[in-house]
Amino acid sequence: MLGGRVLDVDLLLEEREVHEVHDILLREAVRLARELEGEDFDVGKFEAQVDNSREYYPNPKFCKLPPTFCSANCPIEECVRIKMLSEIEILRQIISDYRRRIFQKVTSAPEGPPHPQRKIKKLELEDLVRKEGVIALTVKYPDGWRDMGKVKLSTVSSELTALLDEHLKNVGIGEFRAALLHLSVGTYIICKGKFLLGVLAAPFVREGLLFLWAKEAAS
Amino acid sequence: MKQDVYAPLDRDFTGDVQMVFKRTLDKLTEEKGILGCLLVDCEGLVVSESLGSGRKDPEEVAALAGMLTNFLEHWFGEMDGSPFDQCVLSTDSSSMAIRKVGCLYLVVFLKGSGLSGYMANIVTISEAVATIAMMLQRTCG
Numbered sequence: 422m423l424g425g426r427v428l429d430v431d432l433l434l435e436e437r438e439v440h441e442v443h444d445i446l447l448r449e450a451v452r453l454a455r456e457l458e459g460e461d462f463d464v465g466k467f468e469a470q471v472d473n474s475r476e477y478y479p480n481p482k483f484c485k486l487p488p489t490f491c492s493a494n495c496p497i498e499e500c501v502r503i504k505m506l507s508e509i510e511i512l513r514q515i516i517s518d519y520r521r522r523i524f525q526k527v528t529s530a531p532e533g534p535p536h537p538q539r540k541i542k543k544l545e546l547e548d549l550v551r552k553e554g555v556i557a558l559t560v561k562y563p564d565g566w567r568d569m570g571k572v573k574l575s576t577v578s579s580e581l582t583a584l585l586d587e588h589l590k591n592v593g594i595g596e597f598r599a600a601l602l603h604l605s606v607g608t609y610i611i612c613k614g615k616f617l618l619g620v621l622a623a624p625f626v627r628e629g630l631l632f633l634w635a636k637e638a639a640s
Numbered sequence: 641m642k643q644d645v646y647a648p649l650d651r652d653f654t655g656d657v658q659m660v661f662k663r664t665l666d667k668l669t670e671e672k673g674i675l676g677c678l679l680v681d682c683e684g685l686v687v688s689e690s691l692g693s694g695r696k697d698p699e700e701v702a703a704l705a706g707m708l709t710n711f712l713e714h715w716f717g718e719m720d721g722s723p724f725d726q727c728v729l730s731t732d733s734s735s736m737a738i739r740k741v742g743c744l745y746l747v748v749f750l751k752g753s754g755l756s757g758y759m760a761n762i763v764t765i766s767e768a769v770a771t772i773a774m775m776l777q778r779t780c781g
Contacts, residue, residue, distance in 0.1 A: 505754030517763060527722060577715050584711060585729060589705045594749060595695050601755060602727040604716050 430513055437508035439505040447471070453519035471511055482537035500620055556607060561617035570621075574609075578619035582611060599635075601628060610635045655723065658688060660775045665690035668748065668768045673761050675734065675749040679741075680705045687744055696749070703736055705747045728758045741769050742776040 432444045437619045447468070452533045454464045500587040550570040557570030559578045566575035581613050585597040608628055610620045665677050669690040676711035678698055684706020689698045710723040726739045730753050737758045739746045748765055750757035758765075 439705065520759070581711065581715075587708070589729065589731055589736075592701050592704050592736075594729075594736055595733035595753070597729065598732055598753060599730040599755075600727060601730075602712060603725045628755075 432508060434509075439502050439509070443512070444504050446509055446516060450515050451637065452510050453516060457522055459520055471508060471515070499544075523531075539552055549620065553619060554623045555631075555634075556623060557621045559619040572621055574619045574621060578611060578617070582613065582617055585611075599632075601632065612636055641673050645689065646673075657779045661688035661772060662679050662690070662736050662776075664768050664771045668764060671761060674753050674764075675751060677746060677748040677768075678702065678705075680747060682706065682709065682743060682745075685694055691749075701747060705745050709740070709745050714743055730755060737765065739765065739769050741772045742780070744772065746772060746777070 428448070430442065433445065437445075442473050448592045450471075451462075451464055451467065454467060547558075547569055549555050557572035557574050559566055559568050559569065560575035561567075561578070561582075564577055569627070581600070582597070585600060590594065590599045598613050604621075607621055607623045608626065608631060610618075610622075610628075610631055612618045612620075612632075614636070618635055620631060620635050658707055661679055665679065668674055668677050669692070676690060676691035677694065678701060679687040680702040684703045684769055686698045691698055691701070695742055703752060708727075709724060713763075714729065716724050725738065728735060728737045732753055735750045735755065735757050737748045737750065739748070740752045745764070746760075746763075746769060749762065
């Protein structure tokens with residue numbers, strides 16, 4: 422999904438134990454929180470917040486103990502599973518919200534306060550390809566398209582921008598500026614600016630970051 | 641068909657498939673930040689729409705979506721054999737998202753340029769996708 426791939430929780434639950442899925446989501450949430458709030462982010466406090474927001478804790482169907490006795494080490498398997506699933510749902514919502522906020526932060530702040538990710542502003546275009554995760558880059562210079570990287574993107578960049586340039590205006594949604602497309606091999610971005618630019622990056626590269634690179638490189 | 645991770649936007653599956661599609665699109669269009677949406681098939685024909693009056697020509701939008709998705713399907717297929725999943729196109733005034741749902745494409749028009757409009761509505765759009773996918777599964781198996 423955009424803004425980072427949305428974890429397919431249902432698929433994860435089919436393939437893994439609930440506590441593993443819970444750990445994956447918790448790690449992802451912490452990673453995103455750190456990205457959003459910096460390294461000072463209090464993991465303990467965050468975990469406590471998630472813990473406190475559980476709705477079915479404890480589950481009276483399986484456990485008659487008062488809530489204070491309830492713990493993750495509870496021997497009643499089904500009860501623990503339900504609690505975990507409840508927490509997984511909360512984490513999924515938190516991750517979705519974090520992704521949205523990170524994406525807005527990196528794509529909408531024009532000059533904004535210094536953000537760690539904005540350090541990449543100094544990167545030259547060619548450095549994008551050397552940057553980890555960027556597979557290929559194609560740029561339209563005044564003398565034509567030039568591919569940098571192992572994958573040839575100039576043809577598709579050229580055809581796609583021509584298609585969008587010609588047809589988006591006809592539909593009445595304005596002049597084409599940028600496109601973000603998803604492939605299983607990664608994310609492809611075209612930005613129309615100083616240079617017309619195409620970037621293909623590996624799936625693990627976050628789209629917000631990628632879009633920022635592309636925007637800054639093209640401006 | 642792979643199910644989306646999201647719950648359906650419309651849990652009322654009564655009525656025929658067209659009715660459910662229309663209701664889902666209307667609900668999606670009611671969302672703040674969403675200007676309109678439509679469902680098209682791979683040939684660029686309108687299946688259902690909720691674009692509001694006088695805003696955009698559904699036939700033109702559907703034709704563009706059909707052409708674009710054909711191009712992307714072809715290109716993505718050449719790259720690694722993977723099917724097209726979704727894209728967001730940003731213009732100087734607004735943006736347009738296309739999500740593949742089974743054999744159909746959901747096209748959503750969003751307020752504002754850039755990608756933040758899509759991100760702000762991604763959950764609702766995904767819920768609409770889930771509804772359409774469920775209805776397709778029920779109808780086509």
